[in-house]
Amino acid sequence: MEKKELILEGKAKRLYTTEDEALVIQEFKDDASAFNGVKKGSISKKGEINCAISSIFFEYLESYHVPTHFIQIQAPNEMLVKKVDIVLIEAVMRNIATGSLVKRLGFQDGKALDHPVFEIYLKNDDLGDPLINEYHAYALGIALPDEIRSIFRITAKVNAILKSFLERRGLILVDFKLEFGRDEKGELIIADEISPDTCRFWDRKTHKKLDKDRFRFDMGGVDQAYQEILERISKI
Ligand SMILES: Nc1ncnc2c1ncn2[C@@H]1O[C@H](COP(=O)(O)OP(=O)(O)OP(=O)(O)O)[C@@H](O)[C@H]1O
Ligand SMILES: [Mg+2]
Incomplete structure (x- = not known):
């Protein structure tokens, strides 16, 4: 699924619409922030690593019937999720x-x-x-x-x-x-x-x-x- 329009940019991620209205793409950035945005920086490869870690946890939780927004990995730092x-x-x-x-x-x-x-x-x-x-x-x-x-x-x-x-x-x-x-x-x-x-x-x-x-x-x-x-x- 392709990224269409940017809907939201936060401190650590960007959200994009897709051709499916019910789904969005969550893009993980390397940007890091702490103390409510006061401290800023960047962590090498964080986007890809956090995307991979999150997807492992989401899939594992789904196997225990815990409902999550996770659908699938799209690219190393992109996750297709249900829009909520x-x-x-x-x-x-x-x-x-x-x-x-x-x-x-x-x-x-x-x-x-x-x-x-x-x-x-x-x-x-x-x-x-x-x-x-x-x-x-x-x-x-x-x-x-x-x-x-x-x-x-x-x-x-x-x-x-x-x-x-x-x-x-x-x-x-x-x-x-x-x-x-x-x-x-x-x-x-x-x-x-x-x-x-x-x-x-x-x-x-x-x-x-x-x-x-x-x-x-x-x-x-x-x-x-x-x-x-x-x-x-x-x-x-
Ligand atoms: N499936 C989803 N559908 C819609 N919005 C989502 C979904 N998953 C996460 N979000 C929202 O997308 C944003 C992700 O961006 P990010 O985590 O960078 O925000 P942030 O700067 O930490 O701000 P916030 O204080 O809102 O978390 C958050 O506002 C989060 O609540
Ligand atoms: Mg956040």
Whole structure:
């Protein structure tokens, strides 16, 4: 399928229409940003690597009947996906305390959470994607109670599936973010991407960070870390 018109350019991806109204092409860029767009840069081969990683995760989730927007890879950095109306929520699941959980709530960095923490954030760059709860979502009219319950249920299922998939490959799924959209039937499906830009992965033995934190905190070896994730999850 050919790319037609550019509909949307974000910080990490571009979206194009196709001849099929129900499908769009998601093109992954090498551009990287962090801290709400304050830090900018580029990661060599990131577009191709994140496209490949995301497609592996989407296909694996589909095999467990988790609905996603994924249709197929189009080109090394292009993915054909179902067009959705994005729900203006970022769903986050955390297995290990780090990042904002440490800063905001004083958790010890690296503490394993006996109870995984589920959070929702409002997708609004002007407001800095603030943490909200379900009542804010209802009051803002961005999701119905049933939809929030589905988002929670699907996110918990994704956590269970990907955690053990990654464990078998020597990786800890520290936390991750999902975006959801409504398909043509109004059903919620996972959209956007699942990659080292949107998840934290640590090596199980050394706790070496293999995700965007290397870019956020100028730790070096960013492109190698992304490549390593792809190599590890490509093994059967
Ligand atoms: N299947 C889809 N249909 C429609 N829009 C989608 C789909 N998948 C992802 N998107 C949206 O396309 C955009 C992808 O671009 P990118 O991730 O670069 O945005 P961004 O700069 O991170 O901004 P945002 O804060 O909106 O995520 C996002 O706004 C995402 O919500
Ligand atoms: Mg994004």
